[in-house]
Amino acid sequence: MNEFLFAMILTELEDAVGKENCSTRTIDRVTHSVDYYWLSRMWADRGCRMPEADFVVCPENAEQVSKVVKIANYYKISVTTWGAGGGTQGGAIPVCGGIILDTKRMNKIYEVNTDGMYIECGTGAIYKHIEWAANEVGKATMHYPSSLTCSMVGGFLAHRGIGVVSTKHGKIDDMVLKMEVVLPNGDLIETCSDPKHAAGPDLNQIFIGSEGTLGIITKAQIRIYDQPEERRFRGFLFQDMSGAFKASRELLQKFKPSVMRLYDEAETALLLKNRWHQAWPSHEGAVRSCYAGI
Ligand SMILES: Cc1cc2nc3c(=O)[nH]c(=O)nc-3n(C[C@H](O)[C@H](O)[C@H](O)COP(=O)(O)OP(=O)(O)OC[C@H]3O[C@@H](n4cnc5c(N)ncnc54)[C@H](O)[C@@H]3O)c2cc1C
Known part of the structure; x- marks a missing residue:
């Protein structure tokens, strides 16, 4: 990419997410090039550099994500979504350079609803944090993967996560009610919150497991459950x-x-x-x- 084009894209990204949330520093590009994929870790251990993005941006909400995606479309550069980098399949590695879209600022918990039995949160929330929010009102998410403390809601949705008590409570696709998603053209959609609705396909299932290739999930409603009164182990x-x-x-x-x-x-x-x-x-x-x- 020539210097002039680079500077133009950078200026537009800074306008979209704020200068302080947009980086081209080596340290940010390198740390967003190695996740938990064994190959990336092995290369890093051997002192090799993985493919790096040109820009690392941290939007705060869906509107900013949409602006970033539209900029990327205009300049025909790729966008790779980054959650907490706890993925083991290398899905967050920016193999085509371009933009890393880091979701960590989209970590707000908007609502803990004990009537509807759900939590609404940004997908940059660490899963453990939404579990704590549920625990505060005597509920639980019942999603307990080993990476609970090091992966985000968006990461679990994007890779169809599964937790320890899944025999009874299912995988993340059984637990999500509704999602807000920025599509590859920058449009923003909300999926239908009625579980198992009859009218049309269940759009949640399109984005679950898509590893960020079909859209960037920015918000989600996740089911919560009553905490078990008793636990028995055999x-x-x-x-x-x-x-x-x-x-x-x-x-x-x-x-x-x-x-x-x-x-x-x-x-x-x-x-x-x-x-x-x-x-x-x-x-x-x-x-x-x-x-x-x-
Ligand atoms: C020690 C350890 C234990 C693990 N145990 C389990 C386990 O028990 N069960 C389990 O299911 N998994 C487990 N994993 C895997 C890990 O939790 C998942 O791969 C998860 O996707 C990582 O989430 P992350 O937020 O770190 O996402 P990242 O690694 O940053 O990204 C993972 C993928 O999701 C995409 N993505 C991230 N956020 C979004 C978003 N908002 N919208 C669209 N796409 C997005 C990325 O582009 C990438 O393709 C484990 C991982 C580790 C390191």
């Missing part, structure tokens, strides 16, 4: 995997636990090694089994 040991599969199938057909995990012999040994041997040191054979936990 584990069962089986002689072999086929017995464990059979029992698991029957359990799932009869009732729906919040989560159910089946571990093979190697994982069972790993899981139980410390605790089991401390509690029952002579019973070596028990860890050579399969384990189902609910």
Whole structure:
């Protein structure tokens, strides 16, 4: 890109999001070129530089996102959406340069609604923060992935996230009611909030799992649930995997636990090694089994 064009685009982006929210500094470009994708991390560890964006912008709301997208369209440069950079598939890496659109300023929690049982928030909110907001009114999001503290609402929507208690509560696509999305041409749309509505396709499902390729999700309404009154944990040991599969199938057909995990012999040994041997040191054979936990 020639200097003149670069300066023109920069000026327009600064007008769109504010000068202080627009960067071309090396440190910002480099830190937005490595996410949790193993390849990007390996290259970074070896001192190589990944493809970098020319501009890093941090809009505050959908209107600013729309302006950025329209600028990118006009100059025919690419836009890559960046959440918290916790993605493991490299979706946030700006392989074609252009603009990194960092969503971290769109982190407001607009409403915690205990009548409609939802939270409305910007998609730059870290998921843990909306869980805390729900907890404050005695509710919970029931979305507990390992990356709860390091990924954003937008990131989970964009990659169809799944949490630990998904056996009962489903994936993020079961939890989102409505989304505000900036389309690739800069237009702003809101999806319909009626769950399972009969009139037309469910637009939420188009954007969920699209990894930012079909639109930039700027706001979302996420379901909240009553906190469970009681939590019970059970584990069962089986002689072999086929017995464990059979029992698991029957359990799932009869009732729906919040989560159910089946571990093979190697994982069972790993899981139980410390605790089991401390509690029952002579019973070596028990860890050579399969384990189902609910
Ligand atoms: C230690 C660890 C544990 C993990 N455990 C789990 C787990 O248990 N369950 C699970 O589901 N995932 C898990 N992940 C994966 C991670 O949570 C997801 O990949 C998630 O998408 C990352 O969110 P992010 O906000 O960091 O997004 P980023 O990494 O910044 O972006 C991920 C993708 O989403 C797109 N994107 C981000 N925000 C938006 C937006 N607002 N609109 C449109 N597109 C957007 C990006 O362009 C990119 O394609 C784990 C990751 C790590 C590092």
